Amino acid sequence: MLAFTIKRTFQSFIVLLVVGLVAFSMFRFVGDPVDNMLGQERTGADIERLRGVLGLDQPFPVQYFKFLKGAVQGNFGVSYRQGRPVSEIISERLPATLELAAVSAILAVGIGFALGVFVAIRRDGWVAHTIMTVSLVGVSLPTFLIGILLIYLFSVELNWLPSFGRGEVVMVGEWRTGFLTKSGLQALILPSITLGLYQMTLIMRLVRSEMLEVLRQDYIRFARARGLRDRSVYFRHALKNTLIPVITVTGLQLGSIIAFAIITETVFQWPGVGLLFINSIQFVDIPVMAAYLMLVSVMFVAINLIVDLLYFAIDPRLHVGRSGGTG
Amino acid sequence: MVEPVLSVRNLQVEIPLRKSLLRPVDNVSFDIAPGEILGVVGESGAGKSMTGNAIIGLLDRPAHICGGEVWLRGQRIDNLPPEAMRRIRGKGIGMVFQDPLTSLNPLLPIGAQLRETISEHLPVSNDEAAARAIAALEEVGIPGAARRVDAYPHEFSGGMRQRVVIALALCAEPGLVIADEPTTALDVSVQAQIIVLLKRLCRERGTAIMLVTHDMGVIAETADRVAVMYAGRLVELGPVREVLSAPCHPYTIGLMASTPLASQNRKRLNQIPGAMPRLDALPPGCAFQPRCTSAREVCGQGVGPDLTAGDGRAACWFTQAVSA
Numbered sequence: 001m002l003a004f005t006i007k008r009t010f011q012s013f014i015v016l017l018v019v020g021l022v023a024f025s026m027f028r029f030v031g032d033p034v035d036n037m038l039g040q041e042r043t044g045a046d047i048e049r050l051r052g053v054l055g056l057d058q059p060f061p062v063q064y065f066k067f068l069k070g071a072v073q074g075n076f077g078v079s080y081r082q083g084r085p086v087s088e089i090i091s092e093r094l095p096a097t098l099e100l101a102a103v104s105a106i107l108a109v110g111i112g113f114a115l116g117v118f119v120a121i122r123r124d125g126w127v128a129h130t131i132m133t134v135s136l137v138g139v140s141l142p143t144f145l146i147g148i149l150l151i152y153l154f155s156v157e158l159n160w161l162p163s164f165g166r167g168e169v170v171m172v173g174e175w176r177t178g179f180l181t182k183s184g185l186q187a188l189i190l191p192s193i194t195l196g197l198y199q200m201t202l203i204m205r206l207v208r209s210e211m212l213e214v215l216r217q218d219y220i221r222f223a224r225a226r227g228l229r230d231r232s233v234y235f236r237h238a239l240k241n242t243l244i245p246v247i248t249v250t251g252l253q254l255g256s257i258i259a260f261a262i263i264t265e266t267v268f269q270w271p272g273v274g275l276l277f278i279n280s281i282q283f284v285d286i287p288v289m290a291a292y293l294m295l296v297s298v299m300f301v302a303i304n305l306i307v308d309l310l311y312f313a314i315d316p317r318l319h320v321g322r323s324g325g326t327g
Numbered sequence: 328m329v330e331p332v333l334s335v336r337n338l339q340v341e342i343p344l345r346k347s348l349l350r351p352v353d354n355v356s357f358d359i360a361p362g363e364i365l366g367v368v369g370e371s372g373a374g375k376s377m378t379g380n381a382i383i384g385l386l387d388r389p390a391h392i393c394g395g396e397v398w399l400r401g402q403r404i405d406n407l408p409p410e411a412m413r414r415i416r417g418k419g420i421g422m423v424f425q426d427p428l429t430s431l432n433p434l435l436p437i438g439a440q441l442r443e444t445i446s447e448h449l450p451v452s453n454d455e456a457a458a459r460a461i462a463a464l465e466e467v468g469i470p471g472a473a474r475r476v477d478a479y480p481h482e483f484s485g486g487m488r489q490r491v492v493i494a495l496a497l498c499a500e501p502g503l504v505i506a507d508e509p510t511t512a513l514d515v516s517v518q519a520q521i522i523v524l525l526k527r528l529c530r531e532r533g534t535a536i537m538l539v540t541h542d543m544g545v546i547a548e549t550a551d552r553v554a555v556m557y558a559g560r561l562v563e564l565g566p567v568r569e570v571l572s573a574p575c576h577p578y579t580i581g582l583m584a585s586t587p588l589a590s591q592n593r594k595r596l597n598q599i600p601g602a603m604p605r606l607d608a609l610p611p612g613c614a615f616q617p618r619c620t621s622a623r624e625v626c627g628q629g630v631g632p633d634l635t636a637g638d639g640r641a642a643c644w645f646t647q648a649v650s651a
């Protein structure tokens with residue numbers, strides 16, 4: 001168990017180093033921030049001075065090392081656009097994204113699992129058929145289109161829910177939350193559905209197919225032959241075996257919820273890190289882009305690590321060194 | 328005569344397919360007395376598993392019983408509602424499947440699988456169910472049962488897992504066990520042990536066994552009576568010694584000639600020429616007639632013979648005429 005965790009942590013570390021290199025390379029190869037920051041009326045001296053301030057005049061390895069050192073400390077330098085530390089900007093924006101992603105993830109995993117199990121158990125019923133047909137829409141429509149359709153229906157036509165922003169937010173310590181006000185919660189509904197719908201349908205369809213596969217297994221037959229109740233057969237025997245193949249994909253999907261948040265945040269003008277990223281692309285604000293990239297990859301890696309550990313918790317076959325089998 | 332524990336009457340199973348209607352079990356009738364071991368033989372695809380699954384009510388859609396009756400200790404069970412049938416599975420009829428590697432849930436300790444089965448069928452406390460689970464493992468010869476009750480299936484070898492499967496099949500004390508090729512997937516070296524174990528446990532409890540197997544040697548040593556199936560029909564049924572030493576049906580005769588038996592010193596084994604017909608292309612009359620050396624005109628006509636004619640040993644016009 002310990003060796004396994006150490007190995008996985010080490011792998012994660014390598015992944016982050018590589019992503020760090022990519023993020024850092026942007027500094028060298030994507031646009032020239034000095035152009036943007038100084039505008040039209042600049043002198044050669046201005047450019048040199050700014051390069052010195054930003055550290056852009058130093059050799060590549062030195063810059064990379066400084067970047068890594070800063071990144072580990074959560075220091076990504078100063079935003080070219082806002083002139084403030086990136087870490088400050090990000091930590092202001094992060095709660096919005098995390099709250100949106102968390103609600104979407106709960107929707108996607110909770111409803112996706114429940115529906116998946118339902119359509120697997122009642123696979124020949126008309127309800128299950130209807131759900132499966134409707135879910136095709138969820139998988140095939142692009143996120144921004146779903147967002148726009150929801151806005152059109154619930155904001156423009158029915159005028160029930162806000163079409164942009166976070167509503168009223170409350171500071172809880174450093175954390176700016178929308179969970180505590182009515183308008184904050186209302187503002188969460190459409191974006192989180194938009195963000196979670198694709199993942200939800202995907203998880204549902206995956207749970208369904210894996211569960212049907214598990215239900216064909218001999219041990220399910222044998223559980224039935226022993227006279228166990230349907231409830232026990234489905235939820236005690238089948239569901240747990242369904243989890244194993246589903247967990248990996250679900251982990252990846254949760255990671256992509258963070259990534260896809262860029263689109264949803266743009267559609268709903270949601271003041272999170274995704275929107276920040278889009279805005280910083282327009283301005284070639286590379287420190288912000290690099291920090292965002294690192295942040296997303298840290299989350300991906302963390303989710304993967306958690307998935308691996310969950311695997312371990314669920315599947316006893318991975319536990320080596322228990323009372324060995326003889327026979 | 329004592330009341331049979333299981334009585335199957337004219338059982339028919341059909342599988343409606345898009346283009347055809349298959350009859351994997353056709354007009355099968357037999358009884359099993361309490362404590363008796365009925366061996367069921369026949370080549371692959373003869374309908375042995377279908378018969379067993381139909382009896383225990385676990386046919387996979389679209390297969391279903393379309394005729395006949397199944398009686399368990401005087402209760403008709405083929406038309407029971409699902410919940411009533413569920414209660415009979417495990418408690419009235421136990422089942423042992425072919426492959427012990429896949430019969431056990433890999434994510435649950437074997438003890439948990441035993442306890443849930445015991446608690447489902449017997450009015451016992453949790454503590455008592457736990458104690459019985461350990462006792463059941465001891466009885467099937469799992470060394471260190473009290474210690475290994477919380478082990479997972481993958482921690483046991485194939486032979487040990489089949490012992491666990493047998494413990495599971497017997498733990499609610501059914502009067503009948505259907506064992507569908509219980510040793511086919513096992514190492515040759517442990518096959519005999521498993522059969523001996525199954526036989527001993529059932530004798531101790533007075534449990535009857537419907538033992539499906541390919542192995543004539545196992546039948547010879549274990550079964551009281553033997554039923555021979557061919558293309559979904561029962562072609563011969565009788566006491567094991569008589570059927571093995573003096574088979575009546577040409578198919579059984581061919582089967583005996585093609586199986587090596589320790590007790591019989593055959594110079595060479597003769598395969599029956601041809602193959603069992605597919606279910607969607609059954610010949611008229613007797614299904615074995617195209618391969619039968621004794622076939623006459625009558626064999627290819629009508630609905631074919633059944634066991635109820637003649638002396639009830641074999642479904643064959645030829646032997647029935649001979650013995651009549």
Ligand SMILES: Nc1ncnc2c1ncn2[C@@H]1O[C@H](COP(=O)(O)OP(=O)(O)O)[C@@H](O)[C@H]1O
Nearest residue numbers: 342349351370371372373374375376377378606
């Ligand atoms: N779903 C199905 N569709 C068509 N034929 C089937 C299906 N399931 C089983 N069969 C046929 O039913 C017959 C009986 O199978 P089975 O009872 O498993 O044979 P056995 O156990 O004697 O080897 C076989 O010929 C098999 O091809």
Ligand SMILES: [Mg+2]
Nearest residue numbers: 375376377507
């Ligand atoms: Mg079979």
